[in-house]
Amino acid sequence: MPLPTGSATLSEPRRGVCSRLREAKDQQHSALEEVTLDKPQQAPEPSADAPIGVFDSGVGGLTVLAEIRRLLPGEHLLYVADSGFAPYGERPEALIRARSEQVTKFLRAQGAKAIVIACNTATGAAASHLRTRHALPIIAMEPAIKPAAASTRTGVIGVLATSGTLKSDKFEALRGRFHGAVEVLTQPCPGLVELIEAGDFQAEALRSLLADLVLPLLDRGADTLVLGCTHYPLVRGLIADIAGPKVRIADASAAVARQVQRRLGEAGLLRGSAQRGQASFWTSAEPPEAATALIRRLWDQPVDVAVLPD
Numbered sequence: 238m239p240l241p242t243g244s245a246t247l248s249e250p251r252r253g254v255c256s257r258l259r260e261a262k263d264q265q266h267s268a269l270e271e272v273t274l275d276k277p278q279q280a281p282e283p284s285a286d287a288p289i290g291v292f293d294s295g296v297g298g299l300t301v302l303a304e305i306r307r308l309l310p311g312e313h314l315l316y317v318a319d320s321g322f323a324p325y326g327e328r329p330e331a332l333i334r335a336r337s338e339q340v341t342k343f344l345r346a347q348g349a350k351a352i353v354i355a356c357n358t359a360t361g362a363a364a365s366h367l368r369t370r371h372a373l374p375i376i377a378m379e380p381a382i383k384p385a386a387a388s389t390r391t392g393v394i395g396v397l398a399t400s401g402t403l404k405s406d407k408f409e410a411l412r413g414r415f416h417g418a419v420e421v422l423t424q425p426c427p428g429l430v431e432l433i434e435a436g437d438f439q440a441e442a443l444r445s446l447l448a449d450l451v452l453p454l455l456d457r458g459a460d461t462l463v464l465g466c467t468h469y470p471l472v473r474g475l476i477a478d479i480a481g482p483k484v485r486i487a488d489a490s491a492a493v494a495r496q497v498q499r500r501l502g503e504a505g506l507l508r509g510s511a512q513r514g515q516a517s518f519w520t521s522a523e524p525p526e527a528a529t530a531l532i533r534r535l536w537d538q539p540v541d542v543a544v545l546p547d
Contacts, residue, residue: 283348283349283350283351283373283506284350284506285350285505285506285507285508285509286508286510287313287348287349287350287506288312288313288314288349288350288514288515289305289309289312289313289314289315289349289350289351289353289497289501290315290317290341290344290345290347290349290351290352290353291305291314291315291316291317291352291353291355292317292318292319292337292340292341292344292352292353292354292355292356292359293317293318293319293355293356293359293467293468294318294319294320294322294323294324294325294326294358294359294430295318295319295320295323295324295430295433295434295468295528296318296320296434296468296471296528296531296532296535297355297356297430297433297466297467297468297469297470297471298316298318298355298356298467299316299318299471299532299535299536300467300468300470300471300488300490301353301355301378301467301490301493301494302314302316302355302536303490303536304490304491304493304494305353305493305494305497306514306516307494308491308494308495308497308498309494309497309498309501309507309508309514310513310514311508311509311510311511311512311513311514312507312508312514313508313515313517314514314515314516314517315344315517315519316516316517316518316519316532317340317343317344317518317519317520317545318518318519318520318522318528318532319336319340319520319521319545320434320520320522320528321520321521321522321523321545322336322521323430323431323434324358324399324430324431324468325356325358325359325399325401326358326399326400326401326402326427326430326466327399327400327401327427328358328401330362330401333358333359333362333363333401334362334363334366336359337354337359337362337363337367338363338366338367338370340545341367343519343546345371345373347517349373350373350374350501350506351373351374351376351497351500351501351504351506352367352371352373352374352375352376353375353376353377353493353497354367354375354376354377354378355378355467355493356378356466356467357398357399357402357466357467358399358401358402358405358466360377360379360407361401361402361405361406361407361408362401362405364407374497374500374501374506376493376496376497376500378467378489378493379407379411379489380396380398380411380463380464380465380489381463381464381465381487381488381492382394382396382411382412382414382415382421382463383415384487384492385419385462385463385487386418386419388461388485388487389460389461389485390460391458391459392419392420392458393419393420393422393457393458393459393460393461394419394420394421394422394459394460394461394462394463395422395423395424395451395454395455395457395459395461395462396421396422396423396424396462396463396465397424397426397429397450397451397454397462397463397464397465397469397476398423398424398425398463398465399425399426399427399430399465399466400427402465402466403423403465408465420458422457422459424450424451424453424454426446426450426466426469428446429446429447429450429466429468429469430466430468432446433468433469433471433472434468434528434531436530436531436534438471438472438475444475444479447472447475447476447479448479451476451479451480452479455480455481455484459484460483460484460485461484461486461487462476462480462485462486462487463487463488464476464486464487464488470488470490471535473486473488516536516538516540517540517541517543518532518536518540518541518542518543519542519543519544519545520542520543520544520545521544521545525542525544528542529542
């Protein structure tokens with residue numbers, strides 16, 4: 238399907254309006270955090286026919302959803318693109334935790350038998366919290382440093398991720414596991430999620446930003462790149478073109494799908510059906526039209542996308 242063309246950048250006046258709206262949302266959700274994070278959530282025991290709930294700060298988690306669909310075609314899927322609050326990577330941790338709780342509650346209300354946090358930043362900010370409050374399988378992301386460390390020839394790997402992911406205790410603990418074995422370079426990527434959410438993967442601004450992010454890692458000897466945000470595999474082709482054929486690229490989407498399969502199997506919740514499962518989608522984008530069109534294009538099917546309730 239052809240990609241739309243056009244600028245992926247915001248004008249300065251529009252950028253200012255978006256910034257003020259974002260600050261207002263941050264303040265609103267921070268004030269509501271104590272209300273949102275209340276008693277542990279109980280729910281009836283799910284059945285194997287129940288759906289899997291997946292969420293991300295936008296369309297990036299579709300890369301994980303696609304791997305789950307490929308591995309487990311019979312499962313029903315629920316997907317929330319919290320695009321109204323994208324990117325999580327530049328948000329306060331308290332807000333990310335509150336949003337993750339609110340979206341998880343919504344997915345559970347739709348009958349989800351498991352929750353997949355298809356976002357590295359939300360994993361660092363909210364996974365532990367959600368696991369203490371929700372008695373169902375919760376599967377989270379982890380940057381693919383382990384396979385990257387196993388495949389590097391130079392002993393240097395580069396991690397592309399949001400600032401929130403790279404600053405998290407969870408990432409520091411992961412990085413520490415490979416101290417002395419490989420050199421782990423990190424590259425925060427401010428602005429990249431916004432350009433990907435804009436949907437123009439051929440925009441010169443996107444390619445220019447990717448070059449600015451990738452080439453310094455290669456100059457420092459990295460021969461393997463880890464895509465530490467679920468949005469980044471959507472531009473894997475561009476990254477590969479910039480990095481060249483000798484550089485390996487790793488992301489965790491397929492590994493997360495295998496983890497979903499394992500956890501559901503252990504819980505006796507795998508759907509034993511040869512019939513293809515259904516997929517349902519929601520977005521918090523305001524207005525929702527552009528996000529809806531992008532979800533349909535990336536999922537490559539004529540799906541309905543509903544507005545996520547407040």
